Amino acid sequence: MTRYAVLHGPRSGRRGAGAVGAVVVARLRAAGQQVTEIEAATREAAQTVCRRAVEEGVETLVAVGGDGVVQIAANALAGSSTALGIVPAGTGNDNARSLDIPLKTDAAVQTLLTGVRRPVDLIHVSPYDLHVVGSVPCGLDALIASRASTLPRWLGAQSYTVATVPEIIRLRPMDYRLELDGQVLETRALVVAVCNMPIYGGGMRIAPEADPGDGLLDVIIIEAVGAAAAVQLLKGVFSGRHAEHPAVRIERAATVSVAGPQLTAYGDGDPIGPLPVDCTVVPAALEVMVPLR
Numbered sequence: 662m663t664r665y666a667v668l669h670g671p672r673s674g675r676r677g678a679g680a681v682g683a684v685v686v687a688r689l690r691a692a693g694q695q696v697t698e699i700e701a702a703t704r705e706a707a708q709t710v711c712r713r714a715v716e717e718g719v720e721t722l723v724a725v726g727g728d729g730v731v732q733i734a735a736n737a738l739a740g741s742s743t744a745l746g747i748v749p750a751g752t753g754n755d756n757a758r759s760l761d762i763p764l765k766t767d768a769a770v771q772t773l774l775t776g777v778r779r780p781v782d783l784i785h786v787s788p789y790d791l792h793v794v795g796s797v798p799c800g801l802d803a804l805i806a807s808r809a810s811t812l813p814r815w816l817g818a819q820s821y822t823v824a825t826v827p828e829i830i831r832l833r834p835m836d837y838r839l840e841l842d843g844q845v846l847e848t849r850a851l852v853v854a855v856c857n858m859p860i861y862g863g864g865m866r867i868a869p870e871a872d873p874g875d876g877l878l879d880v881i882i883i884e885a886v887g888a889a890a891a892v893q894l895l896k897g898v899f900s901g902r903h904a905e906h907p908a909v910r911i912e913r914a915a916t917v918s919v920a921g922p923q924l925t926a927y928g929d930g931d932p933i934g935p936l937p938v939d940c941t942v943v944p945a946a947l948e949v950m951v952p953l954r
């Protein structure tokens with residue numbers, strides 16, 4: 662028997678993840694597991710109840726929701742022996758996609774019961790003292806994440822693609838000063854994304870070669886291009902073929918500083934805070950339950 666704590670996101674997906682959370686709790690109990698349901702009305706309260714569950718020694722903390730709920734759970738258990746379980750019930754669910762965790766509830770619960778623990782890195786973001794699981798968009802992609810959050814929920818994962826269109830029309834390259842393991846890189850770019858996971862934006866394979874367990878961050882830089890090339894890049898980003906375009910540069914580093922534009926960096930689909938940010942990989946910061954392959 663395994664001890665689980667199950668957290669659901671009250672604002673995840675179209676209707677909140679409460680109903681999916683109840684199914685997860687019922688299935689785990691039916692399988693003979695010991696389950697505590699944890700609930701919270703705010704992000705901060707969710708963080709506190711998750712920390713308490715970890716201190717009390719739950720073996721798996723299950724995040725039922727989208728990438729925001731996954732981030733809350735990951736921050737609470739990083740560095741502990743508690744594993745992270747993910748049952749996707751959000752909009753993008755990009756961390757689950759990146760880790761090959763099934764999007765269907767039954768299969769995701771099965772992964773909790775019969776999967777294996779996979780060591781996964783996190784991105785520590787200063788000065789905000791936050792751990793991000795997936796990626797930190799710092800350019801056009803951050804503007805798209807911001808716009809997507811204002812669109813109707815029924816759009817689901819499509820909201821990121823829909824939000825891209827007006828941002829491509831208003832295309833504004835920005836001047837960046839990056840530092841990759843101390844090496845300065847100055848560039849005029851549309852997109853700067855610091856990635857632990859390959860996928861963001863509701864299924865966009867932005868960093869096709871990113872390995873969440875390699876102890877390094879992939880930095881995707883899309884240099885200034887016109888609207889026609891931007892549309893081509895958008896078409897290729899779902900398969901990862903955009904990476905072959907000459908305007909796309911991919912670097913790898915353990916520490917990445919991003920400065921320049923006056924915009925808010927995002928992380929796991931939520932705003933973090935204004936640039937500049939310092940991103941540092943935390944190797945094998947947690948273990949995630951993934952399907953046995």
Ligand SMILES: Nc1ncnc2c1ncn2[C@@H]1O[C@H](COP(=O)(O)OP(=O)(O)OP(=O)(O)O)[C@@H](O)[C@H]1O
Nearest residue numbers: 673674702703726727728729730751752753754930
């Ligand atoms: N207990 C909670 N109380 C209040 N807000 C929460 C709580 N848990 C999560 N949130 C916030 O609710 C928002 C939506 O949650 P979440 O990110 O899980 O769903 P989503 O946005 O639909 O999915 P995705 O991030 O995968 O696109 C996020 O900003 C998240 O930080």
